[in-house]
Amino acid sequence: xxxxxxxxxxxxxxxxxxxxxxxxxxxxxxxxxxxxxxxxxxxxxxxxxxxxxxxxxxxxxxxxxxxxxxxxxxxxxxxxxxxxxxxxxxxxxxxxxxxxxxxxxxxxxxxxxxxxxxxxxxxxxxxxxxxxxxxxxxxxxxxxxxxxxxxxxxxxxxxxxxxxxxxxxxxxxxxxxxxxxxxxxxxxxxxxxxxxxxxxxxxxxxxxxxxxxxxxxxxxxxxxxxxxxxxxxxxxxxxxxxxxxxxxxxxxxxxxxxxxxxxxxxxxxxxxxxxxxxxxxxxxxxxxxxxxxxxxxxxxxxxxxxxxxxxxxxxxxxxxxxxxxxxxxxxxxxxxxxxxxxxxxxxxxxxxxxxxxxxxxxxxxxxxxxxxxxxxxxxxxxxxxxxxxxxxxxxxxxxxxxxxxxxxxxxxxxxxxxxxxxxxxxxxxxxxxxxxxxxxxxxxxxx
Numbered sequence: 001x002x003x004x005x006x007x008x009x010x011x012x013x014x015x016x017x018x019x020x021x022x023x024x025x026x027x028x029x030x031x032x033x034x035x036x037x038x039x040x041x042x043x044x045x046x047x048x049x050x051x052x053x054x055x056x057x058x059x060x061x062x063x064x065x066x067x068x069x070x071x072x073x074x075x076x077x078x079x080x081x082x083x084x085x086x087x088x089x090x091x092x093x094x095x096x097x098x099x100x101x102x103x104x105x106x107x108x109x110x111x112x113x114x115x116x117x118x119x120x121x122x123x124x125x126x127x128x129x130x131x132x133x134x135x136x137x138x139x140x141x142x143x144x145x146x147x148x149x150x151x152x153x154x155x156x157x158x159x160x161x162x163x164x165x166x167x168x169x170x171x172x173x174x175x176x177x178x179x180x181x182x183x184x185x186x187x188x189x190x191x192x193x194x195x196x197x198x199x200x201x202x203x204x205x206x207x208x209x210x211x212x213x214x215x216x217x218x219x220x221x222x223x224x225x226x227x228x229x230x231x232x233x234x235x236x237x238x239x240x241x242x243x244x245x246x247x248x249x250x251x252x253x254x255x256x257x258x259x260x261x262x263x264x265x266x267x268x269x270x271x272x273x274x275x276x277x278x279x280x281x282x283x284x285x286x287x288x289x290x291x292x293x294x295x296x297x298x299x300x301x302x303x304x305x306x307x308x309x310x311x312x313x314x315x316x317x318x319x320x321x322x323x324x325x326x327x328x329x330x331x332x333x334x335x336x337x338x339x340x341x342x343x344x345x346x347x348x349x350x351x352x353x354x355x356x357x358x359x360x361x362x363x364x365x366x367x368x369x370x371x372x373x374x375x376x377x378x379x380x381x382x383x384x385x386x387x388x389x390x391x392x393x394x395x396x397x398x399x400x401x402x403x404x405x406x407x408x409x410x411x412x413x414x415x416x417x418x419x420x421x422x423x424x425x426x427x428x429x430x431x432x433x434x435x436x437x438x439x440x441x442x443x444x445x446x447x
Contacts, residue, residue: 101239140399356389
């Protein structure tokens with residue numbers, strides 16, 4: 001058995017590698033990216049717009065990409081304005097963001113209150129789902145658990161395969177409401193030593209999404225300032241355009257006519273990858289490594305030397321990646337990272353982790369310069385660089401970083417799923433063959 005599996009692995013590596021010459025000759029857009037790194041347009045959306053560069057068109061017909069400061073818009077509204085206003089009003093804003101992304105319009109006070117109450121009423125899980133969570137085999141794969149429970153939710157839906165737009169909207173709103181409860185319960189079920197005595201607290205019908213999740217997770221009411229910052233993190237992670245991997249996966253599956261649970265599970269599966277939703281965990285693991293290997297955290301020279309070793313695949317996880325540095329769209333700055341950096345400083349001060357925060361800031365200053373020198377690319381810190389640190393300061397364990405991302409991004413997935421169904425055309429890109437000629441079949445006794 002081991003011999004044949006080894007042979008299969010060798011053949012896979014032999015035949016599945018791509019010849020760079022073919023890619024260039026056929027003008028193939030690997031990863032749906034143009035040569036300059038910008039994304040290939042494959043659809044249209046009103047939900048999210050991400051700006052990190054502008055294209056400059058020259059008189060000779062050529063074009064160039066010009067890096068600019070990043071901006072993020074939800075349905076045409078600057079996300080920074082949404083957060084600034086909710087902070088000024090001393091209120092939570094995630095529910096308003098959910099309404100906006102689903103409908104395309106900002107709610108008035110009456111509609112916002114009604115919608116928030118509807119979400120709160122939908123938070124409790126059916127007893128059957130609770131039993132699944134309590135009884136699944138113990139393990140630490142929280143994204144796997146989330147995928148399992150969401151896929152099982154169709155059992156409790158009278159018409160799970162309906163693609164009627166009204167049914168889909170109700171399914172999406174129900175999942176958005178239940179994600180905080182599912183994620184908190186999955187974690188509690190794994191951490192409880194005496195599984196037969198697991199008590200899963202009921203979500204409150206009178207608190208915000210942010211407050212509810214923190215209460216379910218910790219069993220007590222979170223400090224107001226912490227809950228408001230967590231609310232802001234959810235807003236920042238709720239949507240990021242149709243081209244991010246998990247949203248595109250959701251749209252792709254939705255376009256095939258699959259049901260809501262299958263489509264959202266596609267997003268969960270994509271987000272679980274360390275190059276997407278798992279990046280904030282990778283950042284914190286990298287920071288742990290740097291703290292252990294760099295003797296003097298205040299030395300720019302020592303930090304630069306070690307970061308260059310990471311880029312050269314000589315240190316860290318040997319991937320050549322400084323996690324949290326660089327983004328598919330943002331170039332000069334990621335607006336989410338800039339805001340969170342300011343908030344992280346205050347949180348670090350109050351939790352006694354200012355030395356670690358200053359280390360992060362040094363890396364954020366040095367790493368883009370090194371990447372520019374080595375790869376000739378303009379890069380910036382992205383939202384993942386600081387989000388994990390903020391969660392740790394809040395006392396949230398690392399295994400929940402990516403599920404929390406999903407807690408927020410299910411809003412964007414849902415909005416794009418609905419939009420995809422309304423637009424109604426199956427996604428079907430083309431692939432170019434890597435083979436140079438056709439092959440003649442060889443009978444089994446002659447091989």
